[in-house]
Structure formats: C-alpha cells, structure tokens
Amino acid sequence: MSTPRLYLDQPLEEGREIPATPAQAHYLGGVMRRAPGDAVLLFNGRDGEWAATITALRKDRCAFRPDRPTRPQEATPAARLLVTAVKRDAMDWMAEKATELGIGLIQPVLTRRSITDRVNTGRLAAIAQEAAEQCGRLTVPRVGPAAPLHAVLDAWDGTPLLVGDERRESPPLIQAAQTLSRGTAWAWLVGPEGGFERAELDDLRRRAFVSTVSLGPRILRAETAAVAGLAVLQALAGDWNTL
Structure with missing residues (x-):
C-alpha cells in the first residue's frame, strides 16, 4: 500500500499538529480509505519532506503530526x-x-x-x-x-x-x-x-x-x-x- 503524499502550505515541525484542507480530508478518508494512525508524507516547498501520522480524520476534517524529516529541501527549479x-x-x-x-x-x-x-x-x-x-x-x-x-x-x-x-x-x-x-x-x-x-x-x-x-x-x-x-x-x- 503506497503512502499518500500531500502538499500543505503550513510549517512542518516535529510534533506540531497541522490541519489538512477539506479536499485532502475527503481524499484520505473517502478515496484512500485511510484512518487515524496511518502514515502520510508531507511537503510545503520550504521544509523538505516529512513522514507524518494522521492524528484525526472525519469527513472534511483531518490533522497530521509531522514525525521526522525524510528529505532535505531542494532549490526551486530555475527552468x-x-x-x-x-x-x-x-x-x-x-x-x-x-x-x-x-x-x-x-x-x-x-x-x-x-x-x-x-x-x-x-x-x-x-x-x-x-x-x-x-x-x-x-x-x-x-x-x-x-x-x-x-x-x-x-x-x-x-x-x-x-x-x-x-x-x-x-x-x-x-x-x-x-x-x-x-x-x-x-x-x-x-x-x-x-x-x-x-x-x-x-x-x-x-x-x-x-x-x-x-x-x-x-x-x-x-x-x-x-x-x-x-x-x-x-x-x-x-x-x-x-x-
């Protein structure tokens, strides 16, 4: 089972719970059939990629807890x-x-x-x-x-x-x-x-x-x-x- 990967315009810090968008909540719960405790990957274009855990998921509401960085941030492509x-x-x-x-x-x-x-x-x-x-x-x-x-x-x-x-x-x-x-x-x-x-x-x-x-x-x-x-x-x- 592949790990969902999501972009969030939120700071990514270890242990700091952050909200998902309603569309992401629907995607995780209704399409991917994920539940609290499942793993996701998060990135925001600034803080690299993070392994995170779904801490809450209900209809159009969802929250994540970043656990650890998995890749450092790369520069924005110039092309x-x-x-x-x-x-x-x-x-x-x-x-x-x-x-x-x-x-x-x-x-x-x-x-x-x-x-x-x-x-x-x-x-x-x-x-x-x-x-x-x-x-x-x-x-x-x-x-x-x-x-x-x-x-x-x-x-x-x-x-x-x-x-x-x-x-x-x-x-x-x-x-x-x-x-x-x-x-x-x-x-x-x-x-x-x-x-x-x-x-x-x-x-x-x-x-x-x-x-x-x-x-x-x-x-x-x-x-x-x-x-x-x-x-x-x-x-x-x-x-x-x-x-």
Missing part, C-alpha cells in the same frame, strides 16, 4: 515554460507534464493567434500541485497570470529564452541547448496552434535574450512541442544528470 493559451485540456496536460519535468514557473501568454484570452490559472495551479505530490517533487511550480506576449517580453529579466519556430527557419533546438551552461536558468516558449505571426517572430528575434529554434521536420501540436522541448532542454542543460 520556465512559457506557453500560448490553448484549449483547456491541452493546458491542463501541459501543466501536469511541465511539473513532472521539473519546471519552476508556468507562464501562460496571449498572442495574436491565441484561441482564448482566458486562462484558469487556479485550475492549472491545482493540477501542478497534484502532479508535484505524485512525482516526488519538493516544490510546486508557480503559475503566472496570463499576459500578452509583448508584456512578458518587455518585463523579462534576461534569462535565455528559446522559442519554437514552426517555420523551421532556425537552427535545431539541440544545437542551441548545447550552448547553455548546465544548471543555469533558461526558458522555453511554445506558440499557438497555427504558429506565431511573422511580426511576433520578428519582435522575438530582435531581443538579445531570445534564440529561435527548430523542433525538426514535422509539425507538432503546441502541447507536444512543449513537452518535447522541455525534455531536450532538461537532458542537455537541466537536471536529468542528477540523482
């Missing part, structure tokens, strides 16, 4: 994903997979070909939290508020930003990824279905921190491009060579 707003199911899937791939920030952006100008960031944050609980991360990626692409670029901090060029007029992603220093911050931007407009690509290329890259000879859906690009970058310039 970021910028993705143009697409349909809800695709956005949900990208949030889940970006979390599993170790991204620190998920930033929805709005472009001229975006199919929506609304993004449910609360929903994306909840999906990211659940994915972090399940994949063993000690942090939950932040989900930024959706903003126009030009506004995000104007406020950019200079971190190298690699941008998928669906016209395949740019060098391969693998070539650009190999120029990045392993362990440093980088970001990956994926455009909308139908691609960026020419004016948007021209604006991106004028910015010193941007490198446009190709993802090969086939046309990829936005969610496929997001995950494929993150996998390449994590392998060549990210944390895939760490234990």
